[in-house]
Amino acid sequence: MAARGFLNLAQAAEATLIVAAQAKDQAAFNELVKRRQGWARALLRRMCNNAAEADDLAQEAFIKAWERLRDLETPAAFPGWFRRIAVTTFLMAKRRQKAVFEEIDDASPIASEESTPEAAAGAKIDLERALARLSDAERLCVTLNHGEGLSHSEIVDMTGLPLGTVKSHVLRGTDKLRRMLEAA
Numbered sequence: 001m002a003a004r005g006f007l008n009l010a011q012a013a014e015a016t017l018i019v020a021a022q023a024k025d026q027a028a029f030n031e032l033v034k035r036r037q038g039w040a041r042a043l044l045r046r047m048c049n050n051a052a053e054a055d056d057l058a059q060e061a062f063i064k065a066w067e068r069l070r071d072l073e074t075p076a077a078f079p080g081w082f083r084r085i086a087v088t089t090f091l092m093a094k095r096r097q098k099a100v101f102e103e104i105d106d107a108s109p110i111a112s113e114e115s116t117p118e119a120a121a122g123a124k125i126d127l128e129r130a131l132a133r134l135s136d137a138e139r140l141c142v143t144l145n146h147g148e149g150l151s152h153s154e155i156v157d158m159t160g161l162p163l164g165t166v167k168s169h170v171l172r173g174t175d176k177l178r179r180m181l182e183a184a
Helices: 014-022 026-048 051-071 075-096 117-132 136-147 152-159 163-183
Strands: none
Touching: 014 026, 014 051, 014 075, 026 051, 026 075, 026 136, 051 075, 075 136, 075 152, 117 136, 117 163, 136 152, 136 163, 152 163
């Protein structure tokens, strides 16, 4: 059956779904959530190091996105716009938990690529464990920089942290990750 002109929402282009969702088509937004939830949950899991908390934060971020979708000017900007909502949701949760971004002396490095699937899976587990040992701020900055490919300036805009602090967290966090992964 057609849903608001679509034969099949699963086959609709993302931009089409966004326009329909902006007109408060819940079925279109549900399809957007289906398409983006894996990425959002993975991003938040890397940042908060707690699967259940990450899932809750992802759900909260999607609710905020639904409420603010009319603010999105260009459908093509949805990935970056939603990433900002997810990161802000994470930061607000940390503030609610009275978490203070502190620098930590220990951290871990980024894993090198391995030749076998088993080794790659092991490296991913090692990386997740190493990320868990970083401070919240280091994990956030390293994840956004290395995992999401954001520049230091983009991280500043997204988090509100000073540029020097972002650079320090990325550098220190990456060095700590490297040391931890080399020791693994």
